[in-house]
Amino acid sequence: MIRLHQGYVEDSDGMSTLSTDIDINDKKTNVYVSVENEYGKFLSPERADYALAGILPYAIRRGHDIICEAPVTEELLYNIREFLIPTLCRTDSRAYHVKIQADIAPPLDKLPVSKVMHGGVGTGLSFGVDSSYAILKHVDTEYPNQNLTHLCIFNNGSGIISNPIRRQKIFARAEKISQELNLPILKVDSNVRSFIKQHHAAVHTYKDALIIWAMQKLWRVYYYGSTYSFANFSLIGNTRRDPAHFEPFLLDCFSTSKLRIISSGSEGDRDDKVAFIVDNPLVQKYLHVCTGKTVNCGKCGKCLRTLLAIDALGKLDKFREAFDIDAYIEQREEAYRGLHESIKRNPEHPFLAQTYKILRERHKDFFDSLDAEEKLDAEEKLDAEEK
Numbered sequence: 001m002i003r004l005h006q007g008y009v010e011d012s013d014g015m016s017t018l019s020t021d022i023d024i025n026d027k028k029t030n031v032y033v034s035v036e037n038e039y040g041k042f043l044s045p046e047r048a049d050y051a052l053a054g055i056l057p058y059a060i061r062r063g064h065d066i067i068c069e070a071p072v073t074e075e076l077l078y079n080i081r082e083f084l085i086p087t088l089c090r091t092d093s094r095a096y097h098v099k100i101q102a103d104i105a106p107p108l109d110k111l112p113v114s115k116v117m118h119g120g121v122g123t124g125l126s127f128g129v130d131s132s133y134a135i136l137k138h139v140d141t142e143y144p145n146q147n148l149t150h151l152c153i154f155n156n157g158s159g160i161i162s163n164p165i166r167r168q169k170i171f172a173r174a175e176k177i178s179q180e181l182n183l184p185i186l187k188v189d190s191n192v193r194s195f196i197k198q199h200h201a202a203v204h205t206y207k208d209a210l211i212i213w214a215m216q217k218l219w220r221v222y223y224y225g226s227t228y229s230f231a232n233f234s235l236i237g238n239t240r241r242d243p244a245h246f247e248p249f250l251l252d253c254f255s256t257s258k259l260r261i262i263s264s265g266s267e268g269d270r271d272d273k274v275a276f277i278v279d280n281p282l283v284q285k286y287l288h289v290c291t292g293k294t295v296n297c298g299k300c301g302k303c304l305r306t307l308l309a310i311d312a313l314g315k316l317d318k319f320r321e322a323f324d325i326d327a328y329i330e331q332r333e334e335a336y337r338g339l340h341e342s343i344k345r346n347p348e349h350p351f352l353a354q355t356y357k358i359l360r361e362r363h364k365d366f367f368d369s370l371d372a373e374e375k376l377d378a379e380e381k382l383d384a385e386e387k
């Protein structure tokens with residue numbers, strides 16, 4: 001049994017922190033979301049919405065029911081109980097049909113607190129490919145109500161951003177980008193990634209939903225930078241799988257008529273996004289995709305696949321501020337070999353297929369020689385076995 005206690009907000013050192021104590025059977029834990037004082041009025045301690053969104057995958061995997069001491073927004077509770085949980089259970093036999101005990105909260109816009117509701121439109125500013133696309137797609141558009149009003153940077157308590165020096169660098173870069181885009185930036189610190197030990201890749205969308213819902217009075221729309229396109233949608237094995245595979249459905253369940261969380265970029269694939277952002281000077285200067293360092297290392301899987309995509313689009317020279325392009329060019333043959341191997345394993349690779357097609361046509365002799373090498377290797381192996 002999981003009990004979500006009534007949330008509370010505390011102010012200190014210029015920060016406002018929303019916390020909720022959580023009991024998991026006899027074990028006590030706590031989740032918090034911290035923002036600068038000026039944004040503290042948007043925190044929502046009066047309802048359990050945010051903590052419920054974050055704890056849900058744990059309850060589903062570990063077989064816990066949930067008691068919420070604070071009420072839950074009616075539409076959110078309806079979506080979770082009547083759509084999300086039954087669907088996850090139907091498509092994965094390991095999913096537990098969580099029972100949620102909670103009172104329905106009165107509509108926020110009917111309460112005195114409605115005065116602080118802001119109607120903001122936000123998105124995250126990690127400034128990787130998905131994030132850059134979500135931002136550039138929603139700045140100065142022909143749809144005035146869909147334009148961004150705020151950018152956000154999350155320190156979720158883990159990964160490279162959890163180190164204080166790296167956090168400072170990442171937040172400082174986010175501030176520079178937000179200034180160039182002339183949009184305010186909301187800086188968020190949270191223990192969301194570590195308050196329960198769960199593999200980040202299996203729960204990240206739920207935990208980002210927690211942070212968005214913690215600030216529900218600020219948002220009307222939140223664009224969530226998608227990882228995959230609708231074409232890669234799948235709910236199969238959802239308790240063990242990256243929720244990015246069924247994110248449009250999940251985010252729809254975490255949306256209400258007052259707060260819509262939209263999977264931005266699901267309409268295309270990774271190559272479409274790179275093609276959309278590649279000519280933007282801010283992207284050329286600040287794009288950051290590396291999971292290991294605050295500057296792009298140029299060697300890890302994410303750096304390499306991004307460099308290959310930029311290479312395929314013929315824009316390497318434009319990205320000399322974001323990457324060490326000469327180092328990439330030196331190791332390019334090796335990168336092409338790696339790409340070739342990946343496509344052999346998965347010809348429909350969602351991040352690489354289009355890049356490979358372009359590079360293969362451009363460097364036909366090189367890739368043909370890899371095929372010939374493989375053919376020779378296979379023949380030699382067969383000969384050796386026959387002997």
Ligand SMILES: [Zn+2]
Binds near residue numbers: 289290303
């Ligand atoms: Zn890297």
